[in-house]
Amino acid sequence: MGPLRAFAAAILSLAAAALPAAAQTPATESIQIGLSTDAISITAGFSGADLTIFGSLENPDPLIARQGRYDVIVVLEGPARPVVVRRKDRVLGVWINLESETFENVPVSYSVATTRPLQDITEPNSYKQLSLGASNLYMQPAEPSDSPITIEEFTSALRERKTATGLYSENVGGVQFLSQNLFRATVRLAPNIPVGTHKARAFLFKSGMFVKESSAQLEIRKSGFEQSIFRVAHDYSFLYGVFAVSLAMLTGWLGRIVFRKD
């Protein structure tokens, strides 16, 4: 977009503000999403859930909206961590982890909700540019000097494993327009969703062109008795060990008293 056209658009938007009834609404659509809470606590028995995110389109073109040419993709992305992918190979008949590839900053979870199938919304290239969708996420190998074929193989294995365990998911049709402005997105939270700061992002496409992005943060915490144990085991690991040993001795001693035979 040249400076002249940007200037023209600015004028037009001024005009639109002044004259709301103007026939031509300028292309200043934007997208907003809202979360009802900025933190979710999940209990130990958590078996997965759907998270609903509401959002709105601002200044949509009614004509385009009516033709259904607005598309929204909502992503809930988990914290990024390094991951080692290992491959088992047969050595003398035994399956052994031989080859491995480490990737930096791999989102632990990645749930997508879309209005339509991804391939119908826009070109593969723009997904690549936006690094949008599980298959377009760039996985940074720790050793970029490894052969591209190997890296490609382990990258796809990483995606496949993540999808198989439900951490990477795609919910086609998970974004629905409730009115011209309002939409609702349903993203899946896997049972083994990691704790930490998750990022919800919404991408707006207009007739296959990317328009705008908006994001919000969501903290996922685990709560309950089991979680306290987990925290103690990590934060006070020595005391936890002492407790585990004492519990075992106590159980052994009580067992002798209760079932005493001699």
Added chain:
Amino acid sequence: MGIYLPIAEISVNVFVLLAMGAAVGFLSGMFGVGGGFLITPLLIFYNIPPAIAVATGANQVIASSFSGALSHFKRGTLDFKLGGVLLAGGIVGSTAGIYVFALLRRLGQLDLFISLLYVALLGTVGGLMLVESVNALRASRSGAAPVLKKSGQHNWIHRLPFKMRFRASKLFVSIIPVLGLGAAIGFLSSIMGVGGGFIMVPALIYLLKVPTNVVIGTSLFQIIFTSAYTTLVHATTNQTVDVILAFLLMAGGVAGAQYGAKAGQRLRGEQLRALLALLVLAVAIRLAIDLFVTPPNRYSLAGLT
């Protein structure tokens, strides 16, 4: 009834774990073994990550050996001095084991190494026991008097230097094999989550010629401390001890052990050993099969540790 294990991070059935603990407790009461060598593989079969199965197995072993050692302490069939020297070796072995454990985990070879050790050790011990007990059964059937071991016979172990006197065991022996045995058991304890009684008992009897009546008490005494040390170090360095899991196994275990001990009194020694040998071999074979069968997925993910 499902329960979520905070460290293993999976949901399991409480009754399955209690039953597992009770079954192993029953067998350990019947055969007079700690049962760690059965608990860890069973947990692995139940999809508990091997690293957690091992550390939790070590924790569970404390309960059964503590309760057993108490009765031996009351009866005075426990050699504290011998146990103490074994323990000194055990601490060194366990520390080395924890280091190897963490290293293998980083290399992604821990699961394989645990399985291989189990297959090798259980296969050998089970095979030897089976041969020995079948021979004994045959001998008793043909009416021949069992060949008595000649006592007082000295082997190469008794020619080693640094001798020490162990009064309760009526033993005057070099401390080198005692420390070495303790270290080997400590190493296995931290890598396999076993108490090591099934190696310790025959080694004390046949190698060091410790009188049979103090063997079990002394072995249990040293196992308490070696596995307590192992549990502590696993908890601090790897955070792999799951107390909920350990408690369920212990609770089932102490109950099962009492009934097992009663049942054991009704069976004859050779039959008992043949049964235990078959059980040990079955676990070894099951673990071996898993090594050779094509895995459902060749790729696995792990965090950086």
